[in-house]
Structure formats: C-alpha cells, structure tokens
Amino acid sequence: MPEANPSSPFYQALRQALAQRGTSVSDICPDDDQVARRVLHDYGAMFVGGQNILPPPVCVFTSEDQVSQFQQAAGRVAATTGDAAIELQPAAMQALLRAREIARAEGLDITPRDGAEAARRDYADTVRLWNSRFLPALDHWKNVGRLTEAQVDRLRALPIQSQVSEVLELETKGIFFSKDLSKSVLYSIAAPGTSQHIAMLAFDANEFLDARVREILAAEGWFQTVLSDLPHFTFLGLSESELHGRGLKPVEANGQKFWIPDVG
Template structure:
C-alpha cells in the first residue's frame, strides 16, 4: 500500500513537471512566433530610403520610381498609328479626337509624348493656356545647363543627352548664344508667333485650314520649347546629326530645319513607336503617323 502511494506521488510530480515544461515551451513558442510575425510584417511594410543630394537650387529628385519603372513597348501587331497612340496614352490622360486643334498639335509636336526616359516630365495636356500655367509647370522641372552656352537650359535628361553629343561634335545653337533657342517662356513663344503669324492665322490653324505655319513657328502655349525638351541648333554635317541621333535627339517637326526634339529613343526603335522616316530636301525627319 505504501509503495502504491509513493508511486502515485511520483507520477503526480512527473506530470506536474511535464505540465510546467509544456507551459514554458508553449511560452517560448509564442514569443518566437510573435517575433517572427513582427519581422515579416516589417519586411513587408518597410520601404527603402531614397538618398539624394541637393546641389544649388535644384530640387531633390525621388529616384525610387525610376529604378522600378519599366519602359512601355508598343504591340508590334498594331499599325503605326495605333502603336504611336498607345505610347502617347501612357503620358496623356486624354487622347485628342481627330479633327480637333489638339489633335493637329499632337500630330505636329507630339513626338515627345512617346519618350520613355523616366527622368523627364511632361505636361498633362499639349496646350498651356498662359504664362502663369507655363511657369507653374516649369517650376516642377529639374533643369540643367547645356555645355558651351551662356544661358541655355533643358530638362536634365535632355541636357545630359545633348552634352554627351557635344563631347563627340561641337554643335552650336541656332542663334549662337541665346536662351530663346532652348527652354522658352509662354511670352517668348507668343512673341515668336506674332513675328510670323497673327490671330487670323491662329483661327485657321484651330479650324484645321492651315498647317504649314506649324513647321515655322508653334502657336502660343504649344511649343516643345515650353517643356524643356527642344532646342534650335545649327547642324551642318552628318557627324553632328549622328552624334545627336545616338543620344535620342531627332528632327520631328517637318520643315523646321533648326528644331531638334529629345525623343529619348534609339533610331532603330522609332519605327516601333510608329514614327515615319521622311527625307525632305536632304534632311531626315521622323514624323508622327497621325
């Protein structure tokens, strides 16, 4: 009888120890699991810090999107017009309807809207209505000085590409010195228009009755120069053209000889985005397919 009672006490002590050990193990498991969940939650929610430097008055640029953005590639099974518009639709919230003034402008000056360079910024529409709206948009741009000029500035990607071309070939501005060849104000755009045209001409362009003037001067608020993505140059050799083309610069406005547009594509990729190669008086233009 005593032996049985002793055995029972031993068994009781055993189960108490086992129960205590089980509780301890359970607590350890909960703590580890809790720590593991916290770790995974942090891993999912923590974002990498964007480190950028501020030089002079230039704003700090968020490059986190630049490293993850993938360039848009048009469907090669579409026709040229469809490929071009599919690329434009990635940049413009609304595609203008055929026959409208906006559509005419997109056909003439819309080459920049297929640019896949994530470093550039485009306006949400292709007409800036006044100086205030123009300044408001331009204040959001990161501008860089063009080498070998006095006061010529372009959007950073465009300027960097042009400066690379300048390393290979000296390419002077059309005027030789002025900022008017580069990024322009609304009032400068208006002044150029008034030099070559008037309100009656503008009305005809808006009605679709006049388009030749667009190869000479852009209507107020519509110039690629307002966006910091165009420049007027004096180009006289194949070597200069080659250097510009190799760095994403092309002539895209028919008959506007000094005007160069930063498209940011290689020449081989221009047809993929719907551009048509057209030779006019010995100069190669890449025209939109609209």
C-alpha cells in the same frame, strides 16, 4: 484638318505611352479641339519618348502659370554654351552635352541658334513668336488683296487660341503664315503654348546642315521630329531602332531625316 486614325501606329503607341503615365489622349488633347489635334500630329513625337523625360500634360498650354508649373515638375538644368545660357530637362541636357563633347573631339561643334531661345522657352516667348509671324502675314495678305481690312482687324482682335484656329483654316486656302508665306505657320514657329521648347525637350542647332552632327545627336537620343523645321532637334531619349515601335516614321526633307508621328 487631319483626321485622327485611332488604329494608326502613332495613336497605338501614344495610348500605351500615356497609359503608363496615367493619362489618356483625350486628357491631353480634347477630341473636338482641331488645333490641339493638329499640334499633336505635328509636334507629338515627344509624347512617345522614353521614361527619362516628362512630356507636357496638355497639347496646348493656355497660360504662363500652367507652363511654369510643368517646367518646375519636369526639372530644368542650365548650361552655358558659347555665350548663351540654355535650359533643358535634365536627361535632355546630359545627352546634349555628351553629343557636344563627341562633336568637339572630332573638330565639330554643336551650338545654340539664336542664343537662349534655342532651348527652353516660356509661354510669353511663344506668344511673341506667334505675333512675329501672324502680324506681318496679315499685312501682306491685306496688301495683296487676299484679306480685307475688316477681316484683318477682326483677326487681330481675336483671343490668341481663336487666331490659331482661324489661321489654320486660312492656310487650307493657300493663305500661309510662315515667315516666307509659303507654308503653314506651324512649320515656321509653334502655335502659342504648344512648343517642344516649352517642354524643354527641343534644341535649335546652328550646325544642323552637318550630317555627322545630326548623326551624333541621334546617337544621343536627339532626333528631328518636326517636319521641315530644319535646325530643330527633339530629345526623345530613345535609340533610333526604337522609333518605329513608338509609332514614328522616317521622312526625308531637304536631305535631312525626320521621325514624325505616323497617323495615317
């Protein structure tokens, strides 16, 4: 599990951003909760975003009620793009629609990947997505003899938050739960209750391979902040020149630039 380095650029920026919102790192993400800490390091860029967005009050939501209350407080705006009705926080939607206009004026487009799920998700969506990776991976690792039937039965029966922490532990031994079983499940889907899509600050674009589309989105405050989740963009409401100052560092993967929390 990653160590939290309190003097790292990300933690410094995070403390400052949370203080402005009247909260603290321990409030959103308990010090002894390793899953929450991992989530903060992997998806935490949204917590240091601009003043025009509302980041979640916790790193890990644990119920649908808690998610609905937050989404209501943040406000959500719907728009129809293609044949999907997507929903985002107001500032995120405005910026996305602006980016789409610019793209279309250049003969390009920005469209949602996999319909409505490309933007806002609720708690149940994240549970369903978790199961779509967790259950097939259990079968695979049982079939190849890395997990016993008894282990698999026990894991299946655990409460969902305990499943997450045990999966992250198994992944340290090379037993991975992503769709292709080659990397951490957290680079494939978010742990239940943790997605930037729940925060309504994420959009999965079909056109993610187009460098010009990525440039247009970045100019409107949409950046890639979850390493190796290639179609996934996060609305930070900041310009690229501000990102270093928010404790984010650029990392290149698959020819794309990701701005991830600098926790080193």
